[in-house]
Amino acid sequence: QQQxxxxxxxxxxxxxxxxxxxxxYENTAFDYFPWYQQFPGKGPALLIAIRPDxxxxxxxxFTISFNKSAKQFSLHIMDSQPGDSATYFCAASWDxxxxxxxxxxxxxxxxxx
Amino acid sequence: GAVVSQHPSRVIxxxxxxxxxxCRSLDFQATTMFWYRQFPKQSLMLMATxxxxxxxxxxxxxxxxKFLINHASLTLSTLTVTSAHPEDSxxxxxxxxxxxxxxxxxxxxxxxxxxxxx
Numbered sequence: 001q002q003q004x005x006x007x008x009x010x011x012x013x014x015x016x017x018x019x020x021x022x023x024x025y026e027n028t029a030f031d032y033f034p035w036y037q038q039f040p041g042k043g044p045a046l047l048i049a050i051r052p053d054x055x056x057x058x059x060x061x062f063t064i065s066f067n068k069s070a071k072q073f074s075l076h077i078m079d080s081q082p083g084d085s086a087t088y089f090c091a092a093s094w095d096x097x098x099x100x101x102x103x104x105x106x107x108x109x110x111x112x113x
Numbered sequence: 114g115a116v117v118s119q120h121p122s123r124v125i126x127x128x129x130x131x132x133x134x135x136c137r138s139l140d141f142q143a144t145t146m147f148w149y150r151q152f153p154k155q156s157l158m159l160m161a162t163x164x165x166x167x168x169x170x171x172x173x174x175x176x177x178x179k180f181l182i183n184h185a186s187l188t189l190s191t192l193t194v195t196s197a198h199p200e201d202s203x204x205x206x207x208x209x210x211x212x213x214x215x216x217x218x219x220x221x222x223x224x225x226x227x228x229x230x231x
């Protein structure tokens with residue numbers, strides 16, 4: 001029940017295309033859902049995050065769609081660029097001080113030029 | 114803002130020695146700091162949760178006597194890998210939680226420390 005399931009494991013998208021990564025969770029107590037981007041040899045960087053009171057959040061080319069009833073959320077990267085090639089992790093936690101993140105297994109995105 | 118640093122970025126040590134890794138929140142005071150371990154092409158595995166001035170809470174399967182965590186201030190946490198062995202070789206990443214309004218935290222990650230034990 002603590003797991004966050006992420007798919008696909010890897011993704012290849014052409015430059016200019018839309019990259020879509022999906023995550024699903026079981027624990028309905030989760031109320032904070034961030035996405036992190038990680039380049040090889042670097043720490044994860046917070047990309048965008050959403051709380052369940054909204055169904056969508058957009059920041060630049062990155063959009064989170066959230067479906068509370070289905071317990072699913074997804075990351076959409078519009079106009080994907082080669083510089084977006086990285087590993088993306090979804091995560092979930094309780095909106096409470098000092099709570100650790102539960103991470104998905106990650107998706108390796110390759111954007112071909 | 115919200116920058117977290119780690120030192121060193123890379124360390125190579127001999128088997129049996131101890132290694133200390135520092136994690137600092139540079140421009141904010143962290144309510145909580147976390148330590149993760151990441152193997153190649155895998156996700157982040159939480160090792161422990163650390164609050165300033167109190168003992169760290171370790172995840173199941175993480176040896177607290179081997180991975181010593183000290184959280185001396187609201188901006189500094191250290192992880193010491195004692196009597197390191199080759200199987201401890203990994204990428205260690207810390208994060209610091211920043212309270213943004215109400216009770217919610219946002220975690221910001223350090224750049225990671227690559228530990229290689231020979």
